[in-house]
Amino acid sequence: MNSPETPPANPQKKEELLDSLTNGLALLRLFASGAGSLTMQDVAEQLDVTRAAARRLLLTLQHNGYVAQDGRDFSITPRVMDLGYAYFASMNLPQLAAPYLKALSEQTGETCSLGVLDGESVALVAREEPPQILRVDMGVGRRMPAYAHSLGRVLLAGLDDKALEAYLATAQLRKLTPFTVSSRTALARTLKQVRSDGYCTLISELVDGFAGISVPVRAESGKVVAGLGLSMVLGSRDAAHLAQHYLPALKHAAGELEALLRRR
16 A cells, blocks of 8 residues: 555656656655655655765745755745636635535535525536435436525625626526515615625525525635535524524635635
8 A cells, every 4th residue: 555655656668758857856755745845865864865966956936946955955936826726716716615515515514505696696516415315306407496596686685786786686586485585675674694704604595495595706906706515404404503503614615715816
């Protein structure tokens, strides 16, 4: 079995591989494992290479800005983060969010979704479901009225005042269940509260007997670019229960995703 520090075996022939690159990557993994600084002798011993080879590796990384030297000690520089961020920058939001949705769904046992605002609708762009018999049958690509979904409400609450006024003036609000907020005045009041709270709980407004809780996901500029939420069969739970049991995990996941977006 390979250790965490060792690359997995591969079928390439030895002569097709660059030993120097392999050793350079192994050196970066040494720093990544928590070593604050390393000397040439440390590198030679831990990579099982000659001191001369260790020197060449360290000086090459120093020349390219990935390590800095202070006397005999070499330490990693922030520039090494570019190597990972180039990968993240090539990914779109649903791809970036997928691990967080999976972790949230496993942690809570509920369906986790990522949604974006599309006109008057919220569109699901990523989704992770637990192995449950009862669930809301809504797959990726499904569009729902934003005013009657917790994801949609955090997205609407994230609009600037002018855009929100335009939405409230033109949106078609229908009574989907006996509990749906369909009055423009009441919806405006509800969205103001969502904006103040920083999250939304919604019960039986889209589908009677089902509930959701969502938080906004913001770009570095502060603009709300998506909503992250959990949906579930309500049972005997109420809004206070949803906030108490699910909000901390949702906020943590949204914060992690926002930090990732800032580094793109």
